[in-house]
Amino acid sequence: MSIWEYANPKKFMQTSARVLPWLVALTTAFLAVGLVWAFFFTPDDYKQGATVKIMFLHVPAAMMAINAWIMMLVASLIWIVRRHHVSALAARAAAPVGLTFTAIALVTGALWGQPMWGTWWAWDPRLTSFLILALFYLGYMALWAAVENPDTAADLTSVLCIVGSVFALLSRYAVKFWNQGLHQDSTILKVGEKDPLDPAYYLPLVVCILGTVLLFVTLVLVRTRTEIRARRLAALLARERSA
Amino acid sequence: MELKVSDLAVSRGGLVVLEGLDFALAPGQALVLRGPNGIGKTTLLRTLAGLQPAVAGAISAPPESLAYASHSDGLKAALDVTENLQFWASVHGLDAAAVGAALDAMNLRALARRPAANLSAGQKRRLGLARLLVTGRPVWLLDEPTVSLDTASVALFAAVVRGHLAAGGLAVLASHIDLGLPEAAVLDLGPFRPLRAREAHPPAGGFDEAFA
Amino acid sequence: MIALLVRDLRLAVRAGGGFGLGLAFFLLVAVLVPLGVGPEGGTLGRIAPGILWVGALLACLLSLDRLFALDFEDGSLDLLATAPLPLEGAVAAKALAHWLVTGLPLALLSPVLGILLNLPAAGYLWLVVSLLVGTPALSVIGAFGAAVTVGLKRGGLLLSLLVLPLYVPTLIFGAEVVKRGATGAEFATPLALLAAITAGAAALLPFAAAAALRINLR
Numbered sequence: 001m002s003i004w005e006y007a008n009p010k011k012f013m014q015t016s017a018r019v020l021p022w023l024v025a026l027t028t029a030f031l032a033v034g035l036v037w038a039f040f041f042t043p044d045d046y047k048q049g050a051t052v053k054i055m056f057l058h059v060p061a062a063m064m065a066i067n068a069w070i071m072m073l074v075a076s077l078i079w080i081v082r083r084h085h086v087s088a089l090a091a092r093a094a095a096p097v098g099l100t101f102t103a104i105a106l107v108t109g110a111l112w113g114q115p116m117w118g119t120w121w122a123w124d125p126r127l128t129s130f131l132i133l134a135l136f137y138l139g140y141m142a143l144w145a146a147v148e149n150p151d152t153a154a155d156l157t158s159v160l161c162i163v164g165s166v167f168a169l170l171s172r173y174a175v176k177f178w179n180q181g182l183h184q185d186s187t188i189l190k191v192g193e194k195d196p197l198d199p200a201y202y203l204p205l206v207v208c209i210l211g212t213v214l215l216f217v218t219l220v221l222v223r224t225r226t227e228i229r230a231r232r233l234a235a236l237l238a239r240e241r242s243a
Numbered sequence: 244m245e246l247k248v249s250d251l252a253v254s255r256g257g258l259v260v261l262e263g264l265d266f267a268l269a270p271g272q273a274l275v276l277r278g279p280n281g282i283g284k285t286t287l288l289r290t291l292a293g294l295q296p297a298v299a300g301a302i303s304a305p306p307e308s309l310a311y312a313s314h315s316d317g318l319k320a321a322l323d324v325t326e327n328l329q330f331w332a333s334v335h336g337l338d339a340a341a342v343g344a345a346l347d348a349m350n351l352r353a354l355a356r357r358p359a360a361n362l363s364a365g366q367k368r369r370l371g372l373a374r375l376l377v378t379g380r381p382v383w384l385l386d387e388p389t390v391s392l393d394t395a396s397v398a399l400f401a402a403v404v405r406g407h408l409a410a411g412g413l414a415v416l417a418s419h420i421d422l423g424l425p426e427a428a429v430l431d432l433g434p435f436r437p438l439r440a441r442e443a444h445p446p447a448g449g450f451d452e453a454f455a
Numbered sequence: 456m457i458a459l460l461v462r463d464l465r466l467a468v469r470a471g472g473g474f475g476l477g478l479a480f481f482l483l484v485a486v487l488v489p490l491g492v493g494p495e496g497g498t499l500g501r502i503a504p505g506i507l508w509v510g511a512l513l514a515c516l517l518s519l520d521r522l523f524a525l526d527f528e529d530g531s532l533d534l535l536a537t538a539p540l541p542l543e544g545a546v547a548a549k550a551l552a553h554w555l556v557t558g559l560p561l562a563l564l565s566p567v568l569g570i571l572l573n574l575p576a577a578g579y580l581w582l583v584v585s586l587l588v589g590t591p592a593l594s595v596i597g598a599f600g601a602a603v604t605v606g607l608k609r610g611g612l613l614l615s616l617l618v619l620p621l622y623v624p625t626l627i628f629g630a631e632v633v634k635r636g637a638t639g640a641e642f643a644t645p646l647a648l649l650a651a652i653t654a655g656a657a658a659l660l661p662f663a664a665a666a667a668l669r670i671n672l673r
Contacts, residue, residue: 083444135620142616146607149257151444155670156603160617163599163663167621170652174624177645178631235442238258292537295673311537315530319462321469326462333458334538374534 007084009228016221023218030211038204045198054112056205060212062105065133068098068216072140073165076158086224088154089231091161092144093223097216099137106130125175132171136164150231244270244305246291246382246413251300253283253290254443259298260286261435270381270411273404273424278432284417285314287432288384291415298443310380314387316371320360324351324370327359332377345376348403350396364391372400375407383407383414389422397423456540456548463552477514477557478564484510485568496573503572504582504633510568511561511586512593512622519597519618520604520611522553523668527605536672542665550591550598550661558590574637581636585649589629592653595660596621602664606671625652 006012038056045052075091078084109127110120121127143160147153197205245267252262260283268274276284289295291302292311318327328342346352349369359367368391375383383404389397401423404414416422488506489499526532535545565586566579574582600618604610628649635642 132620132623135616139613139617139620142613143603146604146609146613151257152670152673156667159663159667159670160603163660164621167596167624170624171620171627174627174648177648178627235257238256239441289533289673292533294533294536307539309537311533313530313533315528317529317531317534319466319529319531321466322462326465330458330462331534331538334535334540336539378538 004082004084007078007082007086009086012086013225013228016225020218020221023214023221027211027214027218030207030214034204034207034211038201038208042200042204048116051112051115052201054108055201056208058105058108058112059205060209061101061108062130063209064212064216065098065102065105065130067213068094068101069133069136069165069168071220072098072161076161079154080158080162085154085231086228088158089227090220090224091157092154093227094216094220095137095141095144097219097223099134099141101212101216102130102134102137106134123179125172125179128175128179129172132175133168136168140164150234244308244381244411244413245303246415247303248291249301249303251287251290251302252298252437253286253295254298255283255286257443259437259441259443261432262299262437264300264435266430268382268413268415270413271408273408273414273416273427275422275424275427275429276415276417276432277419277429279419282432282436284432285386288386288415288417289313292384304382308380309382309384310375310378311384312371312375312386312388314390316367317374318359318367318370321358323356323358324362325355327370328373328377331374335378335380337377337379341377341379345373348376348406349373350399365393365396368392369396369399372403376403381412383412383416385414385416387418388416389418389420456544459535459540459545459548460552463549464555467552467556477518478560480517481510481514481561481564482568484513485571489572500573500575500637503569503574504578504637505630506572507565507568507574507582508585508589508626508630508633511558511565511590512626514561515557515590515593515597516615516618518553518557519601520614522549522598522601523605524601524610527671532605532668533672536669542668543661546598546602546661546664546668547595547657550594550657550664553598554591554594558586558594562586562590574633577639578633578637581642581646582633585629585632585636585646588646588653589625589632589649592625592649592656593622595653595656596625599660599664599667602667602671605668625649628652 006015035056039053042053044050072091072094075087075094079088079091106127109130113122114120140157140160143157144153147156247267249265251264252259253264254260264287266274276287278284286295288311290297291304292309294311317331319330322330325342325346328345329339332338332342332345346355349372351366351369351373354362354366359370362370368388372385372388375385389400392400404416404422404424408414414427416424416427484506488502492498492502523532526535536542538545562583565582569579569582597618600614600621603617604614607613628645631645632642632649634640635645
């Protein structure tokens with residue numbers, strides 16, 4: 001039994017069909033508990049008031065926006081090295097989800113930034129990096145949509161994803177260099193240091209993050225199943241045309 | 244020097260178009276590929292040229308021995324006839340003498356300084372074929388080489404191919420019309436069509452199986 | 456490789472269009488921006504480094520879609536792929552030719568446009584230096600984008616969408632060099648980083664571009 005068995009579409013469809021209901025239930029539970037806890041049972045911040053609760057959407061979305069790209073990079077590498085079709089389709093399936101999380105992070109960030117910094121948008125390094133990340137997602141998805149042959153599309157988008165990752169990382173450092181910014185540093189991992197995240201927020205935030213990770217996995221699984229079906233449909237149509 | 248193809252399968256647009264191809268060419272031999280439009284003559288030549296991977300089977304030829312001439316001639320309209328040939332000669336490491344010989348062989352001497360933009364279709368084709376002579380490569384893969392050539396030029400072309408074969412060269416030609424090369428072997432591609440259309444690179448386990 | 460370089464340069468000169476258009480576009484950007492922003496010299500001088508870099512970048516982008524597309528259409532790319540020259544070398548030669556007919560003239564013309572935009576006197580040298588160091592990266596990154604989109608209909612539009620995000624680090628460091636040079640601040644760090652991007656891109660991207668070309672040719 002090796003992990004590569006799941007690269008077999010049949011095995012993937014069977015296993016994902018069995019896992020999905022549980023995943024949906026778990027995602028709903030985590031998000032419901034996390035968000036209700038966060039919105040109704042945490043205190044207001046002494047400086048930020050109730051707006052601090054935007055954090056429970058903003059932080060998980062921002063984390064998943066980056067993690068989705070990393071997952072696409074890994075899936076692209078697997079496709080290039082081992083030519084597993086499910087891997088290429090999973091990368092394709094993850095892109096719109098990643099873009100959505102990026103958009104959520106940007107929008108919630110704007111809603112949070114308005115009361116805190118007095119502006120919807122600032123050319124702050126973190127904000128700028130996310131905008132650039134959104135552009136990378138757009139380019140990646142546009143390339144998938146533009147190439148007709150699925151194997152060619154998978155190859156080209158994988159190459160783009162790898163080159164894009166290097167340049168996304170470069171952009172991150174370039175943007176930091178360019179402007180020091182308003183955005184505070186992440187406080188989640190600052191336990192024990194000065195200026196940590198309040199413990200009252202810590203646990204609900206962790207629940208929200210776990211819920212968002214589960215949401216991402218669920219959405220990518222569903223979308224990968226759709227992509228496999230679409231691929232099968234395209235193969236059937238091509239066969240019919242040539243027969 | 245031999246071109247040998249065993250149990251070759253080739254694909255176009257993700258579907259296998261030809262399979263089970265077996266043939267071998269020795270120096271001095273030519274092979275004409277026959278078949279209706281769309282059967283996969285171009286695909287086969289491109290696979291032989293190494294431009295696309297074979298689905299199955301093997302192609303054995305000495306490295307860097309193949310010269311491919313496609314439908315399009317790879318000419319630059321802004322360059323004149325000699326400059327076009329000179330470019331390909333220097334890419335293949337040949338000198339001006341080869342260019343002169345190629346001009347003479349395809350009867351292009353009078354047009355040597357004319358920009359490719361001002362050539363007729365047949366003249367362009369002749370220039371495209373003259374390019375083969377400046378590659379210095381023994382195996383020619385020709386896709387519809389006589390398209391838009393007049394009778395005199397077809398004869399000229401046949402003489403050039405004969406000269407190439409006599410000098411120990413090989414040629415694979417795709418064409419549905421007569422090339423004036425009665426001595427060449429003919430391979431009808433019809434029987435190599437797969438009986439049932441199938442995907443070229445089906446995923447492990449197959450997308451079909453996933454719905455069984 | 457030299458033969459390919461010479462051929463591409465000769466084609467660029469004969470066909471005219473290519474680099475003349477890029478330069479004209481660059482000039483137009485430098486004329487239009489003051490018309491939009493207003494004639495006030497201080498403002499123009501402050502935004503000049505950024506405008507000139509963005510203009511150079513867009514002018515570079517303008518001619519990219521023809522880098523491989525013309526060779527793809529007339530069949531030369533097939534023939535190049537079967538030639539003894541490695542495709543990576545062909546990509547490098549074509550990117551170099553592209554730089555010689557776009558990036559280099561842009562860098563040499565930029566001081567004139569600097570005058571139009573009231574660039575402070577200290578900035579001119581660094582404007583030319585930053586463009587000379589940075590525009591090769593634009594050509595190589597662009598060659599990668601052109602290789603990815605070579606076989607596509609409406610490839611030009613997609614090319615911009617793919618390439619512009621990749622231009623971000625080059626643009627930031629390039630404009631930063633000029634900005635700092637013009638105000639007399641320390642500019643060695645961004646210049647070194649800009650040079651590093653150019654060197655890294657020139658060393659690695661031809662391989663990615665050649666891989667993309669091979670995928671597109673099959």
